[in-house]
Amino acid sequence: MxxxxxxxxxxxxxxxxxxxxxxxxxxxxxxxxxxxxxxxxxxxxxxxxxxxxxxxxxxxxxxxxxxxxxxxxNIANLIESKELKNLIEYLVKKKISINFVGKAWSENVSTWVYFNTILNLSKIRKKLSLSENIIEHKNTDPRSGLEAGFIDKITNEGVMGNLKII
Incomplete structure (x- = not known):
């Protein structure tokens, strides 16, 4: 839809x-x-x-x-990936606000959901038992946006948070 x-x-x-x-x-x-x-x-x-x-x-x-x-x-309804739906529902229940939902850049055809938080990728992967189909993504280019999160390899959908700069 x-x-x-x-x-x-x-x-x-x-x-x-x-x-x-x-x-x-x-x-x-x-x-x-x-x-x-x-x-x-x-x-x-x-x-x-x-x-x-x-x-x-x-x-x-x-x-x-x-x-x-x-x-x-219900933002989770915009995502096909069951694992990313679960992640979205988990973050929404924690009352974490969403910054953006949609196509993240012109060449991307899948929906990405951006949360206003720093995601602890390893803890989330373990807690939600994410499969190998869900890969970690980090963008460290300040021009296109600092982000870290997960992408579903099948649907190319993503759930992102802010990238922690050390």
Whole structure:
């Protein structure tokens, strides 16, 4: 699933509903708030709240928007790798904030999740029993970003933290 593609599909459905129901301002409100969410990190529950607060909404579009919001609110849903999903869930439970989710650079086609912490790679590997398929990655180039974390060799997805500079 791709956040922006799924969001844009919902926006198109809302545009149709706006044309068909020009006197229902709710659809314009939903479209406006959906357009503001250009990243899964911006999902904050506002769409579901609007839907719950307005009983007159078409139940089909309301259900789709709520499902969209619930799906993308959980960052682990954006990753295919089961081991990296477990790592993300582990870090989220520890209340570590996420800096970025998406394609980390132009040539990368897989999703990477960046956490605002220094990851202890050896402790995490042992604690979560990460397989050989999950490799350690370190980038020490200050121009492209100092990072350390894990990459899944099959999916090329990554979970990164900050690199500790000694």
């Amino acid at each position: 791709d956040f922006l593609i799924d969001r844009d599909k919902l926006i198109k459905k809302l545009e149709i509903l706006i044309r068909e129901n020009p006197n229902v301002p709710l659809f314009r409100t939903l479209k406006y708030h959906l357009q503001l969410q250009d990243s899964s990190l911006k999902i904050n529950g506002v769409l579901s709240k609007i839907i719950i607060d307005n009983q007159e909404i078409n139940s089909s579009i309301g259900k789709e928007i709520t499902e969209f919001e619930n799906h993308y609110k």
